[in-house]
Amino acid sequence: MATVTAFMPGSQMRRDTGQRLTLSLALSVVTHVVAIAIVAGLLKPTLTPVLGRVGQALPIEVALVGVRPIAFAAPPESPPMATELSIAPQPMGSAPSLRPAPLTSPKQAEVTVPARPFGVSVQSDASAETVSADAPLPAGNTSFGAITDSERLGHAQALRLAQRFPRAAAKPPRLTGPLIVPYPPRAAGARAEARIAALVLLDSTGRIVDTTLFPDEPLFGPTILAALKDARFSPAEADATPMPYWVILEFVFRLRPTAAKPRPTE
Numbered sequence: 001m002a003t004v005t006a007f008m009p010g011s012q013m014r015r016d017t018g019q020r021l022t023l024s025l026a027l028s029v030v031t032h033v034v035a036i037a038i039v040a041g042l043l044k045p046t047l048t049p050v051l052g053r054v055g056q057a058l059p060i061e062v063a064l065v066g067v068r069p070i071a072f073a074a075p076p077e078s079p080p081m082a083t084e085l086s087i088a089p090q091p092m093g094s095a096p097s098l099r100p101a102p103l104t105s106p107k108q109a110e111v112t113v114p115a116r117p118f119g120v121s122v123q124s125d126a127s128a129e130t131v132s133a134d135a136p137l138p139a140g141n142t143s144f145g146a147i148t149d150s151e152r153l154g155h156a157q158a159l160r161l162a163q164r165f166p167r168a169a170a171k172p173p174r175l176t177g178p179l180i181v182p183y184p185p186r187a188a189g190a191r192a193e194a195r196i197a198a199l200v201l202l203d204s205t206g207r208i209v210d211t212t213l214f215p216d217e218p219l220f221g222p223t224i225l226a227a228l229k230d231a232r233f234s235p236a237e238a239d240a241t242p243m244p245y246w247v248i249l250e251f252v253f254r255l256r257p258t259a260a261k262p263r264p265t266e
Contacts (some may be wrong), residue, residue: 120143120194120217140183147248153214169236169245173202176234181227188220194220196252204242206235
């Protein structure tokens with residue numbers, strides 16, 4: 001009698017699946033046990049002191065800090081007296097060379113000389129003696145020059161010039177001929193001296209339009225105006241173009257010093 005064995009593929013697959021599940025479960029259990037053991041080993045040192053102190057008073061820690069002593073240095077010894085210092089002997093005939101320190105010259109300060117004011121003054125010796133009518137007049141000198149600073153006439157006058165002539169001249173006006181100004185005889189007879197400024201306004205051709213004196217003194221004013229009546233100027237220029245402008249002339253009148261008369265001997 002023959003025996004026939006039949007192979008069932010489905011039952012073999014179910015057996016393999018069951019074995020794999022059993023192996024996975026075993027590995028998972030082992031892994032968790034190892035992890036729990038590791039965590040318990042890490043927490044044991046931390047929990048042991050805390051559990052052991054339950055019901056006990058906590059100790060108070062006190063830190064004693066020592067104060068560092070202050071070190072006092074001994075007072076310095078008194079310096080030796082001059083008589084106690086030993087001086088090395090020097091050979092005779094050779095004196096120590098002493099070189100003076102170089103003198104540094106102080107920086108010279110800039111000295112600004114203020115401009116003399118305009119006006120008339122009388123010599124202090126004018127009334128020292130009586131001068132007869134037929135006595136010769138004292139000799140005097142007259143000089144003049146241009147002034148570029150309009151503030152010499154006063155701040156108000158300088159502002160008026162700046163408003164009337166807002167454009168500055170690159171080439172100022174100049175006299176084209178000699179200007180002869182004699183010493184006024186009345187001023188010489190009165191022994192008067194003066195410093196007078198003349199503000200001259202010019203047109204674009206250099207012709208005088210107006211003249212103002214600072215101050216307008218009757219002893220010297222007519223002489224200055226008469227001298228400026230025939231004066232000729234070259235016009236001021238800006239960008240090589242003639243333009244109306246102004247010029248200030250300062251006239252100085254000074255008497256020459258006279259020799260003192262000798263006193264008669266008794």
